[in-house]
Amino acid sequence: MTNQKTVAILGAGAWGKALATLAQGNTHDVRIYSRRGSQTLAETVENADIILSAVSIKGVKNIVSQLNSLAIPTQTIFVTATKGLEPQTTRTPSQIWQEGFPNNRVVVLCGPNLSKEITQDLPAATVVASNSESAAESVQMVFNSTRFRVYTNSDPLGVELGGTLKNVMAIAAGVCDGLQLGTNAKAALMTRGLTEMVRIGVDWGAKLETFYGLSGLGDILATCNSPLSRNYQVGYQLGQGKTLSEILAQLNETAEGVNTAEVLVQRAKQQNISMPITQGVYSLLKAEVTPRQALLDLMKRDIKPEYNY
Numbered sequence: 305m306t307n308q309k310t311v312a313i314l315g316a317g318a319w320g321k322a323l324a325t326l327a328q329g330n331t332h333d334v335r336i337y338s339r340r341g342s343q344t345l346a347e348t349v350e351n352a353d354i355i356l357s358a359v360s361i362k363g364v365k366n367i368v369s370q371l372n373s374l375a376i377p378t379q380t381i382f383v384t385a386t387k388g389l390e391p392q393t394t395r396t397p398s399q400i401w402q403e404g405f406p407n408n409r410v411v412v413l414c415g416p417n418l419s420k421e422i423t424q425d426l427p428a429a430t431v432v433a434s435n436s437e438s439a440a441e442s443v444q445m446v447f448n449s450t451r452f453r454v455y456t457n458s459d460p461l462g463v464e465l466g467g468t469l470k471n472v473m474a475i476a477a478g479v480c481d482g483l484q485l486g487t488n489a490k491a492a493l494m495t496r497g498l499t500e501m502v503r504i505g506v507d508w509g510a511k512l513e514t515f516y517g518l519s520g521l522g523d524i525l526a527t528c529n530s531p532l533s534r535n536y537q538v539g540y541q542l543g544q545g546k547t548l549s550e551i552l553a554q555l556n557e558t559a560e561g562v563n564t565a566e567v568l569v570q571r572a573k574q575q576n577i578s579m580p581i582t583q584g585v586y587s588l589l590k591a592e593v594t595p596r597q598a599l600l601d602l603m604k605r606d607i608k609p610e611y612n613y
C-alpha cells in the first residue's frame with residue numbers, strides 16, 4: 305500500500321496555499337479549490353483521502369453545505385485549519401464540520417504557523433488533534449517534514465480554542481505595542497490573556513494543559529510578537545489611532561480576532577465568565593473606548609489573587 309495521499313485543500317488564501325506547499329513537498333497529490341479558480345468543488349474532492357479546509361470562518365458553513373450535496377465517503381478525513389468562531393451559535397469550525405459529516409473523522413490543525421514564514425521555508429511546528437488517534441496520525445504523516453514538525457493531540461476542542469482565542473490577544477498585544485507600553489506590559493498582557501483563555505476554554509470543555517502547548521501559549525508567543533500577524537497589525541494600528549474600518553480596508557486579508565472578540569464576549573456573558581482583556585478589545589473595536597481608556601480600565605480593576613480560574 306502506498307503512503308501517498310490525495311489531499312484536497314479548500315481555500316486558496318495565504319494559509320491554504322502554504323499548507324498545500326507542505327503536503328506537495330511530501331509528494332502527496334494535492335488539489336486546491338478556490339471560489340476564484342476554474343476547478344469545481346466536486347472535481348477537487350473526488351477520491352480525496354483528506355479534505356482540508358483553510359477557509360475563513362465566514363465561509364465554513366457554506367462550504368460544508370456545498371460538500372453535503374456531494375457523496376463524500378465516510379473514510380474521508382476532514383481537517384480544519386480555520387481559527388474562528390461562528391457568530392450566534394459560538395460553534396467552532398470542527399463542530400460545524402462534525403455536525404455536517406457525523407460519520408467522518410475530523411482533525412483540527414492549529415499551531416504557531418505564520419504563513420509568510422512557512423512560505424519562506426522557515427522551520428515550524430504544529431498540532432493535529434482529533435478524537436480519532438488514527439485520523440490524527442494519518443494527517444501527521446501527510447504534513448510532517450524536517451521543516452514542519454507535527455505533533456498529535458487528543459483534545460481537538462482545546463487545540464482549536466487555543467489557536468482561535470489567541471487572535472483576540474494578538475489584537476491586544478498589537479495595541480500594547482502601538483501605544484509603546486513596553487516589555488513589562490506586554491508580558492503581563494500575554495500571561496493574563498492566557499489565563500483568560502484557560503478560564504473560558506475549560507468551561508467550554510477543553511483540557512487546561514492544552515492551552516500551555518503549541519496551539520495556546522505557542523501561538524500567543526508567535527502572533528503577539530510578530531508584525532506578520534494580521535490580528536497584531538489590527539491592534540497595532542488601533543493603538544496608533546487609526547479606525548477599524550480604515551485598517552480593514554487596507555488589510556485585504558483575514559483577521560479573525562475581530563469577529564472572535566464579539567463572539568467571545570457573547571459567550572462569556574452567557575456563561576458568566578470574566579474576560580476583561582477580551583471585553584477591552586471588543587469595546588475598542590466598537591470604538592466605545594480609546595486605546596488609552598481600555599488600558600486604564602484594565603489597570604483600575606479590583607485587586608485580586610493571581611490564580612482565580
Ligand SMILES: NC(=O)C1=CN([C@@H]2O[C@H](COP(=O)(O)OP(=O)(O)OC[C@H]3O[C@@H](n4cnc5c(N)ncnc54)[C@H](OP(=O)(O)O)[C@@H]3O)[C@@H](O)[C@H]2O)C=CC1
Nearest residue numbers: 315316317318319338339359360363386387418419557558
Ligand atoms: N495566514 C496564516 O498565517 C494562518 C491562517 N489561519 C487561519 O486560516 C483561515 C484562512 O486564513 P488565510 O488563508 O490567512 O486568509 P486569507 O484572507 O488569505 O484568505 C481567505 C480564505 O478564506 C476563504 N473563504 C471562503 N469563503 C469565504 C468568504 N465567504 N469570505 C472570505 N473568505 C472566504 C478564501 O477562499 P477562496 O480561495 O475561495 O477565496 C481564502 O481561502 C483563517 O481562519 C485564519 O485564522 C491559521 C493559521 C495560519
Ligand SMILES: O=C(CO)COP(=O)(O)O
Nearest residue numbers: 415416417418533534535
Ligand atoms: O494564526 C496565525 C499564526 O499562527 C496567523 O495569525 P494572523 O491570522 O493574525 O495573521
